[in-house]
Amino acid sequence: MPPVIEARDLTKRYGSVLAVDHASFAVEPGRIVGLIGPNGAGKTSILRAVLGLTRYEGDVRVLGRDPWRERAALMRDVSFIPDAAVLPGWLRIDRAVDFVAAIHPHFRRDRTRTMLAKTQIPLDRRVRELSKGMRTQVHLALAMGIDAKLLVLDEPTLGLDLLARRAFYDLLVEDFMDESRTIVLTTHQVEEVENLLTDVLFVHRGRIVLDGSIAALATRFVALSVEPARLAEARALGPFYERRTLGRSVLYYEGADRAALAPLGELQAPDVADLFVAKLSGGAS
Amino acid sequence: MTRFLWLIRRELWEHRAAWILPAAIGGLLVLAASFGHIDVDIAGARPGPNALGGALLFGFGIVFLCAMLVYSSWYLLDCLNADRRDRSILFWKSLPIGDAQTVLAKLATGLVAIPLIYFAAADVTTLAIAFIVSLRARAWIGSALWHPGQWLQLQALWLYLIATLSIWLLPVAGWLLLVSASVRRAAVLWSLLPPLVAVWIERVFLGTNWFGRILVTRLVDGYPATAFHDLSGSLLGAFGFPSESPLAAPASVWELLAPLRFLASPSTWAGAVVGAALIGAAIRVRARTVDP
Numbered sequence: 001m002p003p004v005i006e007a008r009d010l011t012k013r014y015g016s017v018l019a020v021d022h023a024s025f026a027v028e029p030g031r032i033v034g035l036i037g038p039n040g041a042g043k044t045s046i047l048r049a050v051l052g053l054t055r056y057e058g059d060v061r062v063l064g065r066d067p068w069r070e071r072a073a074l075m076r077d078v079s080f081i082p083d084a085a086v087l088p089g090w091l092r093i094d095r096a097v098d099f100v101a102a103i104h105p106h107f108r109r110d111r112t113r114t115m116l117a118k119t120q121i122p123l124d125r126r127v128r129e130l131s132k133g134m135r136t137q138v139h140l141a142l143a144m145g146i147d148a149k150l151l152v153l154d155e156p157t158l159g160l161d162l163l164a165r166r167a168f169y170d171l172l173v174e175d176f177m178d179e180s181r182t183i184v185l186t187t188h189q190v191e192e193v194e195n196l197l198t199d200v201l202f203v204h205r206g207r208i209v210l211d212g213s214i215a216a217l218a219t220r221f222v223a224l225s226v227e228p229a230r231l232a233e234a235r236a237l238g239p240f241y242e243r244r245t246l247g248r249s250v251l252y253y254e255g256a257d258r259a260a261l262a263p264l265g266e267l268q269a270p271d272v273a274d275l276f277v278a279k280l281s282g283g284a285s
Numbered sequence: 286m287t288r289f290l291w292l293i294r295r296e297l298w299e300h301r302a303a304w305i306l307p308a309a310i311g312g313l314l315v316l317a318a319s320f321g322h323i324d325v326d327i328a329g330a331r332p333g334p335n336a337l338g339g340a341l342l343f344g345f346g347i348v349f350l351c352a353m354l355v356y357s358s359w360y361l362l363d364c365l366n367a368d369r370r371d372r373s374i375l376f377w378k379s380l381p382i383g384d385a386q387t388v389l390a391k392l393a394t395g396l397v398a399i400p401l402i403y404f405a406a407a408d409v410t411t412l413a414i415a416f417i418v419s420l421r422a423r424a425w426i427g428s429a430l431w432h433p434g435q436w437l438q439l440q441a442l443w444l445y446l447i448a449t450l451s452i453w454l455l456p457v458a459g460w461l462l463l464v465s466a467s468v469r470r471a472a473v474l475w476s477l478l479p480p481l482v483a484v485w486i487e488r489v490f491l492g493t494n495w496f497g498r499i500l501v502t503r504l505v506d507g508y509p510a511t512a513f514h515d516l517s518g519s520l521l522g523a524f525g526f527p528s529e530s531p532l533a534a535p536a537s538v539w540e541l542l543a544p545l546r547f548l549a550s551p552s553t554w555a556g557a558v559v560g561a562a563l564i565g566a567a568i569r570v571r572a573r574t575v576d577p
Contacts, residue, residue: 048575053575054575071378071572072381072382072384072386073381075379080375082372082375082376086373086374087373092298095298100380103291103380104380105381
């Protein structure tokens with residue numbers, strides 16, 4: 001199957017500011033990809049280019065289409081939730097469902113109605129009368145009603161409390177995800193999504209600094225926890241990042257020989273959050 | 286086509302004033318007719334019953350027409366701006382609706398849907414008032430309002446106005462949409478300032494007033510001169526007013542309408558071309574903007 005998203009040398013300038021700098025990446029079908037980076041790294045600019053919301057330089061194909069020229073056609077197969085606050089306040093929930101049902105060729109009203117029925121949200125209310133968490137639930141219910149091949153989420157849980165966040169991600173995995181579908185989401189809170197993701201794309205200062213599946217990362221990267229006595233030997237093997245915890249040091253290696261590292265201390269599989277910090281403060285600078 | 290109607294429907298959900306305002310005007314007029322003092326003397330002259338009925342029909346029509354022109358302009362200036370301010374543009378753009386479709390639906394709302402709502406409100410109001418007045422005062426006032434010829438004439442006049450004005454005002458609507466799509470705030474100021482500055486610059490540097498005249502023609506005297514036969518006093522004459530004009534008042538509105546002259550006028554189509562260009566520009570700007 002061809003990739004769902006294919007970007008080559010994607011570049012986005014705002015005046016003299018380079019928001020995205022020759023980013024190249026591909027997203028395969030059936031994956032849950034986290035676009036991860038600090039604030040202002042260029043995540044949202046990448047998503048906007050992918051969704052045809054902004055002009056860009058470079059070559060981008062999404063589901064075989066040129067997103068800038070074919071945004072309306074592309075949106076038949078893509079569902080997009082920017083963040084919690086974009087449903088218009090004047091819109092009544094039942095009318096929102098009616099409208100999307102009338103406009104969208106791949107909308108399944110029953111699915112949205114079922115999801116809304118599980119919530120306590122009265123359908124005759126306007127969006128502005130709902131709490132932030134309820135608005136997100138409504139938007140998610142609308143997006144889930146769309147039989148989309150690609151779901152794009154930009155900081156979807158921004159401003160939500162812990163319970164609402166958990167509910168949001170549970171819903172995402174249970175009700176939306178299957179092998180034929182793909183999710184791309186951005187977040188600057190890695191811990192929250194790392195159990196969900198199959199792939200990560202680290203973005204830093206407009207560049208892709210790391211790209212790979214979680215499984216591949218686990219073989220490519222390794223963390224070594226060492227006693228101070230063996231620190232010098234461990235450092236000699238070329239870690240790209242080092243941090244100190246409770247009298248020990250944790251060193252991060254890329255593509256290192258595990259047999260050589262193992263005698264020096266305790267080998268660990270770094271989690272995404274660790275890698276994120278390591279890669280952005282060590283490897284990418 | 287149904288998609289397009291849904292888009293217009295969405296506009297009316299968002300801009301509830303589009304129907305609340307004419308309903309309120311109608312309500313106030315009906316209230317005035319129910320409790321106000323009815324003075325049959327108009328400007329000293331005592332017009333015949335036919336004239337009074339005609340004057341009422343015509344006067345209400347003018348009230349609704351003026352309110353409609355002001356509201357429609359406001360709507361066109363706000364419609365591509367409001368969803369950027371509240372960021373809901375990101376929701377609308379996540380649906381399979383092209384930018385051209387969006388902008389054209391808003392144009393149709395401002396030039397056709399809103400005028401039709403005002404027309405309906407004017408009709409309902411006149412009917413209600415005719416009924417009330419005929420109960421309160423003398424039967425002949427009411428019967429004048431029911432004069433079928435006059436009633437029909439008013440319908441024809443409204444529909445003719447909506448049809449021709451929507452073409453005549455295309456450049457104005459296009460300009461308002463372009464401003465609405467482009468600016469972050471102070472849309473009213475932005476809609477007025479550039480044309481005025483352009484007129485001023487032309488006067489100061491070229492000593493001519495070509496652009497100013499074009500604006501005046503488009504906004505003030507060009508339309509009645511193009512879409513109607515001699516209008517001076519005779520439209521009122523058509524509704525039974527004593528006309529001071531030496532020309533004999535035409536027997537009906539039908540004689541005033543000049544659809545062929547309107548359609549044959551280069552001014553009509555030059556305006557339409559400029560309007561199309563401005564609307565095209567508004568669509569392009571709309572495609573590029575996501576942020577307020």
